Amino acid sequence: MSVCLWCLEKVEDSLSFANLFYRNVMPRQMCDHCYSQLKPVSKETVKCAGCEKMSEDDLCLDCRKWKKTYPEYDFKHRSLFYYNEFAKAYMKKYKVMGDCELSSLFALELKAHLGPLSKQSRIIPIPISQGSKQTRGFNQVELLLDSAEIPYIRALENVGQGEKQSKKNKADRMETQQPFILETEMESLVTGASVLLVDDLYTTGRTLFHAADVLKQYSPKRIETFSLFR
Ligand SMILES: [Zn+2]
Numbered sequence: 001m002s003v004c005l006w007c008l009e010k011v012e013d014s015l016s017f018a019n020l021f022y023r024n025v026m027p028r029q030m031c032d033h034c035y036s037q038l039k040p041v042s043k044e045t046v047k048c049a050g051c052e053k054m055s056e057d058d059l060c061l062d063c064r065k066w067k068k069t070y071p072e073y074d075f076k077h078r079s080l081f082y083y084n085e086f087a088k089a090y091m092k093k094y095k096v097m098g099d100c101e102l103s104s105l106f107a108l109e110l111k112a113h114l115g116p117l118s119k120q121s122r123i124i125p126i127p128i129s130q131g132s133k134q135t136r137g138f139n140q141v142e143l144l145l146d147s148a149e150i151p152y153i154r155a156l157e158n159v160g161q162g163e164k165q166s167k168k169n170k171a172d173r174m175e176t177q178q179p180f181i182l183e184t185e186m187e188s189l190v191t192g193a194s195v196l197l198v199d200d201l202y203t204t205g206r207t208l209f210h211a212a213d214v215l216k217q218y219s220p221k222r223i224e225t226f227s228l229f230r
């Protein structure tokens with residue numbers, strides 16, 4: 001019996017998909033009550049085919065804009081949960097306030113989704129800037145993967161300085177140049193491989209598109225993208 005990392009209540013065994021398959025592998029760290037406050041991205045959700053944003057259109061405005069910039073891409077972004085109030089509160093405590101123990105809250109769900117994918121694709125977490133590393137002390141995406149025991153490679157480096165994303169407006173964020181480079185010794189791991197770029201949150205898609213754009217120069221077989229929240 002484990003304790004919910006969010007509300008500290010006892011976690012009962014539940015019949016969720018992730019729990020059924022992985023309860024013998026790692027303890028569940030979130031209680032049913034907390035889980036019920038999340039909004040999973042499911043087959044039934046009405047959403048954009050490109051990025052899973054809740055949308056009546058087949059492709060949302062952001063995706064249509066990206067399509068003009070990157071016409072050759074056929075991105076089908078996947079996420080686990082929508083960025084609702086619970087997710088925002090989580091990200092504030094985990095990422096902004098730096099409570100790194102919370103990296104395990106979604107371990108079971110991430111393991112269930114990314115575990116099988118990690119056998120066929122190289123998992124590449126989005127790197128954070130040196131500034132963020134200094135203030136937070138950890139890469140929140142890598143820590144999520146560590147907690148879920150998902151193997152990954154640190155292929156990209158974030159060399160950008162600039163202002164914080166959150167201080168920019170949406171138009172600025174979509175225009176900003178990409179701050180990523182591929183580590184030279186990782187080139188051979190990317191060429192010809194299926195890669196899955198992983199981020200914590202998909203906002204405009206800019207971060208993942210720019211990371212994909214860097215990887216693309218090294219001719220991977222396929223690039224897919226994933227984020228915990230959408
Ligand atoms: Zn709870």
Ligand SMILES: [Zn+2]
Binds near residue numbers: 052060061064
């Ligand atoms: Zn979209």
